[in-house]
Amino acid sequence: xxxxxxxxxxxxxxxxxxxxxxxxxxxxxxxxxxxxxxxxxxxxxxxxxxxxxxxxxxxxxxxxxxxxxxxxxxxxxxxxxxxxxxxxxxxxxxxxxxxxxxxxxxxxxxxxx
Amino acid sequence: xxxxxxxxxxxxxxxxxxxxxxxxxxxxxxxxxxxxxxxxxxxxxxxxxxxxxxxxxxxxxxxxxxxxxxxxxxxxxxxxxxxxxxxxxxxxxxxxxxxxxxxxxxxxxxxxxx
Numbered sequence: 001x002x003x004x005x006x007x008x009x010x011x012x013x014x015x016x017x018x019x020x021x022x023x024x025x026x027x028x029x030x031x032x033x034x035x036x037x038x039x040x041x042x043x044x045x046x047x048x049x050x051x052x053x054x055x056x057x058x059x060x061x062x063x064x065x066x067x068x069x070x071x072x073x074x075x076x077x078x079x080x081x082x083x084x085x086x087x088x089x090x091x092x093x094x095x096x097x098x099x100x101x102x103x104x105x106x107x108x109x110x111x112x113x
Numbered sequence: 114x115x116x117x118x119x120x121x122x123x124x125x126x127x128x129x130x131x132x133x134x135x136x137x138x139x140x141x142x143x144x145x146x147x148x149x150x151x152x153x154x155x156x157x158x159x160x161x162x163x164x165x166x167x168x169x170x171x172x173x174x175x176x177x178x179x180x181x182x183x184x185x186x187x188x189x190x191x192x193x194x195x196x197x198x199x200x201x202x203x204x205x206x207x208x209x210x211x212x213x214x215x216x217x218x219x220x221x222x223x224x225x226x227x
Contacts, residue, residue, distance in 0.1 A: 041221065
C-alpha cells in the first residue's frame, strides 16, 4: 500500500507558480511531511517540512489542510533550474517494530522556456 | 554542512563478483540508509541501520547485505552481482527515523553489472 501519491509529471512555463499535491491518506498523528528535490545524477536534497497549516522558506511554501491527508508544495515563479523530481515523504511505521522512511515515485517537473 | 560521501561514483563489475559500496557520514547520525533508484520506480529502500551493528530490511533486501561496524560508515554488499542489480545506489543518513528528521543523501553510485 503506497504511503504517498503524487502526479507522475508536470510541465510549467518559466515565471509561473507551480503547485504539486501529494496525497497521504494514512498519515499518522506524529508524522511530519517533508519534500525533497532531486536533480539528475544527484542525491535528493531537503526543500521544506511541515506538520500542519502553512510553512514558507526562501525556496518554497508548503500548505497542509486541517485533516493532513494531503499537502501541496508551491514553487513561486519557477525557472529552468527548478526542473527536477520532487518527492513527498511521510513516515512509514511498518507495525513490526521498525520505522522506515519510504519515498514514492516522485513528480517530474519540467520547466519550459 | 552535513556530508555523506559515497566512495565510488561509477563502477563496472562482472556478473558473480562481490561488490562493496562504501558510505561515510560526518554528522554523527544514528541512522543510515541504502536506497536504489531505477527509472520510473523512484527510490526504494534496501536496508537501513539505526545503530552500530544493527540493521533492518527495507523494501527490497534480496541479493544485498549490509555492514555497520562504525557509526560513521555503512557498507552495502552485493554477494554475487547480477545484471538486474545495475542501478544507481544512494546512501543517506539522518539523526533519527522519525519523519521530522531530515535525510541527507550522498551523490550516488552508478553500478553497471555486465
